[in-house]
Amino acid sequence: MPRPHSDLARQSCGRDLTAEEAALAVALERIFATGTHDFAIVVERLTADAVVAPLSGATTWTVDLLEAELTAINASHDEAYAAHGFGA
Template sequence: MSDNNWSCNVKKSLSEDLSRQSLGRPLNDSEAALAASLGAIFGSGQHDFGKVAEELQSRGVAKPSGIDASWTPSLLEEELRAINSSLDDAHQRGGFTPLD
């Protein structure tokens, strides 16, 4: 293997490891779906929370809290704060989730 391929493989492996290193618990299905949708939306270049909320609504992304309401910027912020708080609590209780 060339040095360049080794470097690329190490970087890919390291970034995959770092992407989950501080989770106090695994994301549940609705949190993971929201994360994937946000990644796709932000990846498309959209960063305005109003537009992001509209896109989440148009994609039919469920709220991790289970609330039955339309996505708005303030609801998006509430959902993200709740997820972050839950992950922080899990981390406080048990450290981080071991990497696969």
């Protein structure tokens, strides 16, 4: 799967995205590109598209699940960055 961003834009990542994280990122970019920013609508679209939550594996999204998944993914990337520094 092609990366949604250039390598230069990702140079400060401590690790690569998992396939599920990348799929979520692409889905979110697609949704946000339509001008939708209301998380209630975002989670409806994630559910309708059967996007798999990277950590829980759920496909029925709620605002709380989206927040929990993004928070955990962010923490994981922070930990990887702290351990490995620049350039995944």
